[in-house]
Amino acid sequence: MIDRQQFLVRAQLEIETLDVWIKEEWLVPREDATGQEFSDVDIARAHLIKDLKHDLGVNDEGIGVILNLIDQVHGLRRTLRDLLHTVRNNTDS
């Protein structure tokens, strides 16, 4: 697990930016008694947000919408993969 300080370094983020992103729920770190914990998924997600914002010129309202749709696509992809897996297993037996 990655703590807040390491996360800022690895994601190349300013602390103020991180706080805004967490407030917007673009990033949702795990919270526990010792503070916030991040993972590799969060780092990759932070890079994606930076790509959207800086490279693609998406404004802040647009980023929330895009992230939500991307999360849905990944939910669908996961379920589709599980479904295919299940169907394949049932066909084999």
Next chain:
Amino acid sequence: MDKNPYEILGVQRSDSAEDIQKAYRRLAKKLHPDLNPGNRESEEQFKQVASAYDLLSDPEKRARFDRGEIDASGAERPQHEFYRDYAGAGPGYHPYTTDSGYADIMDSDEILSNLFRGARTRGRGDGRNVQYKLTVEFLSAVNGATSRVILPDGSALDVVVPAGTRDGQILRLRGKGEPGIGGGEPGDALVEIEVKPHRFFVRDGDDIHLDLPISLTEAVLGAEVRVPTTTGAVIVKVPKGVNTGRVLRLKGKGVVRPDGSQGDQNISLKVVLPEKIDPDLEAFAMNWTAGKAENPRSGMEG
């Protein structure tokens, strides 16, 4: 990279920095791998476009390239990891992945929603799912019933066991698990159903199988006999001259499927001699010449 960065972005050497940025953004919106999670080729194309833009968006590099001092390969981007490689990868917990793109479809089908409960969480503080076991009678599972589970805290939970429930099936009771924390949703109760075996019905998929004993007389002469089904007895015509192993099918007397259609009940006939062979039968067999000559094992030789 061999291609000219101007060609890759589809711009002219004379175009302004804004034109180049516009061209890049148009391509990147189409090709960014995280906007194309299922398209492997987009990553390669996006890298080319991004490298070309790296070079042309930096006035100094662009000028050096234009003068022929550096070639396009000088602008390779460092290895970039994409969100899609984490978001959907492998089993386990994916904090951002959500089912809100398809939850309605799953909810309409109990079997599907049970299969994919693993993929269906989002956010923190949601209560945990709690698992229970519930044993139900064979006929309750086939025909549907309501059963009561007593929870560890003493409260009772009425579980609707839908008609057609299978042994080992898990019923999900939404919101009946542990409560959520900090505004999180409560978890679900997952009730695993154990179906007791029946004295004479056996379930085979959506069909019900039944071994039905018939007497020698019924087998030889044919008869109308009462046959139990999961929904009560029916009268079935046993044709003349049937043998052990002959299967009669009662269409639609099997288990209800999720789509409302029904399986069949298959009756496997079993010719049974009387417990005690009486003198009449014995005398008949003694004098039955054709019966003595017949060898039912003739196919087993060699």
